Amino acid sequence: MVDERSEAKGPVTKLVPEGDERERLVCTDCGFINYINPKIVVGAVATWEDRFLLCKRAIPPRLGYWTLPAGFMEEGESTQDGAAREAWEEARARIEIGPLLGVYNIPRISQVQMIYRARLLSDEISAGPESEDVGLFTWDEIPWDEIAFPTVHWAFAHYRETLGQGEFAPRSEMPMGV
Template identity: 65%
Template sequence: MADRPPPPAANPPANFVRAIPEGDSRQRLVCNDCGFINYENPKVVVGAVVREGGRILMCRRAINPRQGFWTLPAGYLELNETTADGARREAWEEARAKIEIDGLLAVYSIPRLSQVQVIYRARFAEPGIEPGPESLEVGMFRWGEIPWDEIAFPSVRWALDHYREIGETPHFAARSNPPGELGNF
């Protein structure tokens, strides 16, 4: 999962200034020439808890942040992509896994990073995994084998715990941040 704050806005183009538009309460980038407002919005992260035979797919990160730590296959949603399509794409990019999504597991708010994370529960659509370009290695772990001391991000632990809570229940309500976890870690 992505755990980095969005980069600060680059110096705005010469005709943009930071101002509070009429009827708004926050500073925005506003074009001095035409009044266009360039809204800066949170990033959406998509991913999945992919399971098979009592084991969960995890990826050891080949990139920063948290290079060398374990995560679920997840990353930023692309433009013109559904959240489910993004989760399938991330599983392919990180673990060369083709997955079938069978439910929305959780939606996490991480305001410190300006992120919303949408995590699905999924299973393999086809057999086979191997590291993609963003993974050093991938593996299937039983609950007791998960490298808990090497988990990349708190929200990975949340998703794993939420998956364990619902297991293979066919119908369940999507989870959110655990009590007391406001995503300000």
């Protein structure tokens, strides 16, 4: 019986490297150690007057559901620059980043999401390659039953909660299911 996993290439073998205390994924071909670091997701609750920017996902997971413009932070940028870049990539929206709204830890998938409040600089938006559609919705128009991720619900709740507050502490993750 052939173990198909043994044919996988790259750092797919679990080992505790010398001098380390934790199991890491190592490549038995070339010896490369893949330290898996938590990943930072940056995004924004971006508004134009009383309307909120949402993107309908053109890619899995949660294809066809609505989400905030957000994605993995890239090398060499700040969290704010990353959040603005994602709004451009996913919704062709130019935004001005405001205060840090939430820091959502999701240890199960080793993610830290950093969501900012932001203002659209114009209401000219259009779907980027990862979006099927984009839209500006009033609070009551938000497609609440077609939201892609719990973090989007959290960010909207925290947006409301901190609205009108000058300085506030960023909010944290909520129990799953909220």
